[in-house]
Amino acid sequence: MAERYSSFRPGGRRWLWQRITAAFLAVVLSFHFFLLHFVYHADEVTFALSSARMESWTYYSLMILFLITATFHGVNGVYNALINQGLTGTKQTIVKWTLVVASAILIVQGVRTANAWAGISIL
């Protein structure tokens, strides 16, 4: 039996951050599902209700942190999987920057949306 089953390079920084974000996401994603499906229901979501939640600074910060960690974890996972499939050289550089740009757009868009709910009008 092998000692490691992970697809990441052992002890690397990306490996470590993948674990740290995973531990955080396990809690926050469960909370997210629970809140929006069991406490409230998905078909009851309205702008007013999202706003009411987002106007609380704790909820707003948690959602922004959720957005950033989920993006990092997901995109880092995809990038790592592609490296495992044999991505190297110029192609790797191109893919890497494409993923970085896509993540940046996702985060900016997510923050703008969160601000719209919270009634913050910068950005």
Added chain:
Amino acid sequence: MSQSYNRGLIEDFGRWREFSAGMWAWVFHKFTGWVLVGYLFTHIAVLSTALSGAAAYTGTIQTLEGLLVVRILEVGLLAVAVFHILNGLRLLMIDLGIGLESQDKSFYASLILTGAITVASVPTFIAGAF
């Protein structure tokens, strides 16, 4: 120390018939991970209708949630997410060296628990869709 174990090339999906439990766990974890990132991008795209005003956002969500397909896809998303979370926690434990010997059993446990949680959630997820 880190001893390697020749599991053959798992990236060679054509060998699926010979896969062991751990290899299935790996394939499922990958698949669910990719679905989740895909969903995240879609999710933010849908939610960002809030930028066009309250009516646009509420209208979009209400229309989507009114569709039976969307409700069914949401149940699918739940199953995918629950498996990824449970198996992810299992991987974190294995990395810490906990439960290495019983990693097959913990994979089956993740599967069964995912099934149970998904089935138990169906009524709540589908409520009002008909």
